[in-house]
Amino acid sequence: MGKKFEWKDRCKFPDYVNFDFGPIGKAMSTKINPNTASEFHFWLGEGEESVELGNIVACVTENGHVTLGSVVELRAIMDIDNYLTDYISHDFGDPNVEPPSDIAEMHIAKVLVIRNTEDRVKPLARGQVFFATPVGVGWGLGMSDYVSEGRGVPIGIMENGDGSFIPIFLDDTFLLGPEGSHMNMSGISGLATKTSLVEFLLKSILDKMIKSEQRRICAVFFNVKGKDMLYLDKPNPVYEPENRDDPYIQKCLRMYDELEVELKPFENVRVFAPYDRRYEGHTKSFRRDGKVEYFIWELGQIVKDIPELFDPEVWDEPVEACWIDIVEQIERQPLRTYDELMDWLNEERRTIANARITHWRGHIKEVFYKALKNLDSLAGLYEGLICTGGIDPVDIPLGDLHNGSIFVIDIQSMNDRGQMMVFNKILKKVYNILVDKNEKKDFDTAIFFIDELNKFVPRDPNVRAPIKQSLIEIAARGRSLGVSLFGVEQFMSQIDRQVVDNSSTIIYGRTGPAELMTVEYAWLTEEVRNRLTTIPRGTFLLKHAKFIQPIFVKFPYPTCVPGDQYDEPEEAVVERKVGVFGFRKSE
Amino acid sequence: MKPEQVVIERNTLQHVMDVLMNVGGHTSPIPQLEEDIYRLRDNEREYTLRNVEDHDKERFYNAQPTQGIPGRISYFLDTNQRTQLIGHFITPLGFQVPIHYCIISSIILERQERKFKVWGAPRLKHLVLLPSAFLEDRSSVDSAHREIEVVDTEISTSDYTQIRVQSIQIAHRELTKMKIELLSEWFEATKGDGDYLIHNGSTLEDENGKLSPRVIGLSKTVYLPFKGAKEAGVKHLELSSFQRTSVFKLFRDDDDGATTKYAWFIKLREHTRHGPEFGLIKPVIIAGSDGEAVEKAEWMTFVLLKERQPATFPAKGWDKLIFPIKLCRTYLDGIVPTHETIRSFFDRA
Incomplete structure (x- = not known):
């Protein structure tokens, strides 16, 4: 006890140090592993078992200053110089032998310095090591400044070795602009971490920012697989009263309390999906409770996007040249519907065939046939996206986006090219709304969430990705325009570097060892990389522009039900009826 | 002694330097x-x-003695003495008188359930050794810092080398005193x-x-300089393991039995590529009678042979070094x- 108080008395910043828990070790520097200005080592006291990777510790030096750092490596050392010695010590390999003395063993922690209270940047040598307090962590990570100014966006909890829950906040000016923007998250599938975290983070953003009236935010989420994002408005059943005795649920509830995020599902959610003529609800969505609105576009709305829907093998340069002439006719005649376009093209084909003409408007007729074949297949390939058979166009009402509203665009039914086209189209429209000063709007920041980002901005230059360039531009310029891209993928190494590098917040979930061998993770210590291979569900490694070091953070189950775990009640499902025809609304 | 006190104060070397300067000395450390x-x-x-x-040449002691083991080894003591020539001063008569800085330390480790902890507290002393007879003003060393003990070696010879030789013996005398005090406690x-x-x-x-x-x-020397050793024919170099x-x-x-002891050699380990001294240790004990000494040697040999594990390879002299003593050494x-x-500090001036 005497020693503890002595250090406390000596310390000039006692609020940063958990003296009540007591010292956990002592810092030292050796010839082989000398401390540097950016890292130090300490040995753990005898029987000290509370320290684990990712903990934030505070080292108090003799001059009373405090150095805060994150534990990035733990090593157990025994007084054995080589394997052979120990083998011999056990009567040449008898595991049952128990020598009269136990070999001394100890644990060494390597700590990356986050911040110190001295102005000078210098390595520390001796010092007593404690856990940092929440106040200390807040100061060390630089959170206290922006949190006190109302700019903190809760993202989770850092559970320190002393059992303390430390709320972790992102700086919204670095998450949503203008200082920085965008979030990128990677990790293997199947743990529900990525989707759940995005849901929790969005809830947190909306709660904090709308309440504080600092921003007017809307969000557009793209559901690219299964039912992931379809039920944002449904409460998460894990928080039902009967589950609240579960220790993990209690922990989650405590996190909501600490982070001051409301445990309520999202409000103002609208879900959109492509048209489905065979289903009475007319949506190609797994959500069947009648809450999904459909969209379908007329020829004029997608004419510029049509080439993006084809592979370069079938939509080559001659076809593209032919398409330019077709577009000219679409505008000149004008051709208003896709059906009209196809009727006209088929008529042209008949004319060419009957007259034994070799060219169509200067294009070899085989090229024209190829273009026609492509366009003919389009309606089938992207059924529900383009009005045919007398269906009226219904656009996604992006003008209805307002502060606090969330649009979920369910494009899981479409292939990659279709998804890309829809994403790009909506992104551009919202982008234009934001930059158009004459446009009346009730939001100044738009968050776009897209899963499987690797399909949209692949690093491999040989993979055709029509919207890659526009996404790179959004990543580079979005922060100043109020566009924030939340991208998620399994493998960060497969994403274009410019998109990742422009993300002010990067989140690493559980990652496979092969992926961790890539250059994206080279800046992490080997121990942290290894930890990422086994990181539990609900935990991630957070790198934020304001943080000097990455930290491990935990987050609770989201407020809304994870789509993949939700089965709609039978009574809620609108009966599926198959219809063959759709009808154009009367003029 | 608290651990903090054990750790040398960073100013200690400066205080030693002060003593050297106060007596008009010059730094002249050797490597x-x-x-x-x-x-x-x-x-x-x-x-x-x-x-x-x-001597029973056929007997091996690696099996538990039939009569049991009446004692247990739970404590381990080691000492350390480092004497550094740091400088010299010149007497009015022109003699060169060496000055030494010596650190002596002693520790007992206690073993419980195979784990170790420090018994009591380790001892540590910083000594400055100088023959005050050659000083013009003896009060010049009285102002020394309390953490440093200035020891008058009371050497009267003016032979520079002899003073050096005697200094380490005097330091050893101080160490023995320290050790005996610790052992008494x-x-x-x-x-x-x-x-x-x-x-x-x-x-x-x-x-x-x-x-x-x-x-x-526990002695590691195999030399038998004793009277009657040749006649006794101790065959320690012919021993096999165990x-x-x-x-x-x-x-x-001439001492009325005040230092009479009993001893024997044990071969901890052997190796074809090593000489006959390899793994040979010599326990030295006090016993009330010859019979008691033999009785003790019977079970102690077995217990000491067990101490050969864990091996301390590749520590210096590992063949004779038991693990707990290695720990003592590391601590000291x-x-x-x-x-x-130390040498670098006194080299700079």
């Missing part, structure tokens, strides 16, 4: 420790060796448990009255500045 240059003299030649049993405090202590190094010349019968000196020699008594004719090395630090 080696004095102990590496001059051998500490012992009086083993004054002892007589006499066998107290016949230990003996009093552990009377109840009756467990034994291994003392790193021979205890032959320590007075039995100041030692405890529960102390086992064997011991006969127990022999070592006594002086850890609480004093390295030889390089």
